[in-house]
Amino acid sequence: MTQGANFFDLSALNADNLEQRTVDQLADGFRDLKALKHPETADRYRAEAGYFFAFMRRFGADPAACTQPHVLRYLDYLASPTHPEHPGDCWDECRHLPYAPSSRQHRLDVLRSFYEYAIANGLPMPANPCTGLSVPVPAVDAVDHLTEWEVHDLWDGAREHSHREGALVALLLGCGMRKEEARLVRIENLGKNAFGPTLKFWRVKRRFWQTINLPAPSAAAIHRQAGDLTAGPLLTSPRWTVTEAGIREKAHLTDAGIDDILKRLAKRTNVRPTDIYSHLGRKTSITMARTIPGLAMETTMTFYGHATLKDHQKYDAFARDTFKDPIYNPAQGREFWRLAT
Known part of the structure; x- marks a missing residue:
């Protein structure tokens, strides 16, 4: 809270003083305004504006005097590979070039919103430099x-x-x-x-x-790729899968079907289904291979659980002790157990 003599200095609230705010102060105000409705994105919007300011200052321009050619050059920069010949020290963003078209369009939208706010709050610019600009994004x-x-x-x-x-x-x-x-x-x-x-x-x-x-797959195409052109329509949410020889066939697994699989798995491994739940997390996806003539039978149980390292280690140890031959890929955030049949 303003105290002392400064409390009565109302000249600081005049428009003339507001016009003297730097572009960085305006960006802070832009962040505060966004935080009123979207606090989770306010800091990100401020960071996006900061990247543009750093780009402008790095190459000798003033973000408070930005023009449309400056914005176009920035968008071209985001689309280019990393430039080792950049003068000075690269900031963190340089290591992530190039950006996808949708990412560049997002940056442009943030800058357009910021300069609209800045001009309305005293930034002496004749027009929004982002007006009329867009980035072609693949359909x-x-x-x-x-x-x-x-x-x-x-x-x-x-x-x-x-x-x-x-x-x-x-x-x-x-x-x-x-x-x-x-x-x-x-x-x-x-x-x-x-x-x-x-x-x-x-x-x-x-x-x-x-x-x-993303268009949902059609049943006809599923049957074509499964090599079964005469079969009737498949049920929704296919979960059965066989991958050998490029042939896949899927059918729906209900909750009762999942429970039945877990019961048979519990009988085979002497582990109660409730213990499997407590160790493996959510029972949201269990995939079982199905016998196809001419293909080897393979049973694969896929449990999707939590993605923390501690959980991964716990699940991996449980799978190693229970199923003996776990297939574990922490980079994909899930665990696989392949059971011999």
């Missing part, structure tokens, strides 16, 4: 190169908030994301909205939520 058709089964893998992964190594990386690369960034993405299934089935991607390293409409 959702970029997922067309995925097979129906890769789409299924994506949906199954989205249900569990898990990392996907193959199909998800292919999808995100098709959307313009770098491979090393795509491996660190978390996905969430938003269900069906006005635009159709939607996945939501969370990009780590100070990235942002991005949504994409």
Whole structure:
């Protein structure tokens, strides 16, 4: 709280003094304004503006006198690979170049909102330098190169908030994301909205939520890839899978079916189903291989649990003691146990 003689110095509240605020002070005010409605994103918006300020000052420009060519140069910079010949010391953002088109569009949207706020609060600029600018972002058709089964893998992964190594990386690369960034993405299934089935991607390293409409796979294509053209329609939410020889067949597993599998697993391993729950976390995805003529029988139980290192270590030890031959991949945030049959 202002105290003493400064409390009665109302000249500090005049518009003339407000116009003297630096662009960094305006950015702080922009963050505070955003924090009123979206506190979880306010600091990120301030950081996005700070990256642009650092870029401008680094290469000899004043962010308070920004023009449209400056913004265009910044967007081109974000789309370019890392430049080792940059003068001076690179700040942290340089190590993550280039950025995906959707990421560059997000940066542009943040700058547009900031300069709109700054001009309204005394920044002496004739116009918003971001007006009329946009970044071409690949359409959702970029997922067309995925097979129906890769789409299924994506949906199954989205249900569990898990990392996907193959199909998800292919999808995100098709959307313009770098491979090393795509491996660190978390996905969430938003269900069906006005635009159709939607996945939501969370990009780590100070990235942002991005949504994409992903078409659900058709039953006809599933039967074609399973080599069964005469079969009737499959049930929804397929969970049975056989991967040998590129053949996959899926059918629905109900909660009762999952309970039955756990009971048979408990009988085989002498571990009570309740103990499996307590050790492995959520019973949200259990995948069992199914016998196909000409293919070897293989049973795979997939449990999705928590993603902390402590939980991983606990689950891994439990699997090693119980199933003897665990397949464990901490980078993907889930555990696999392959049971001999």
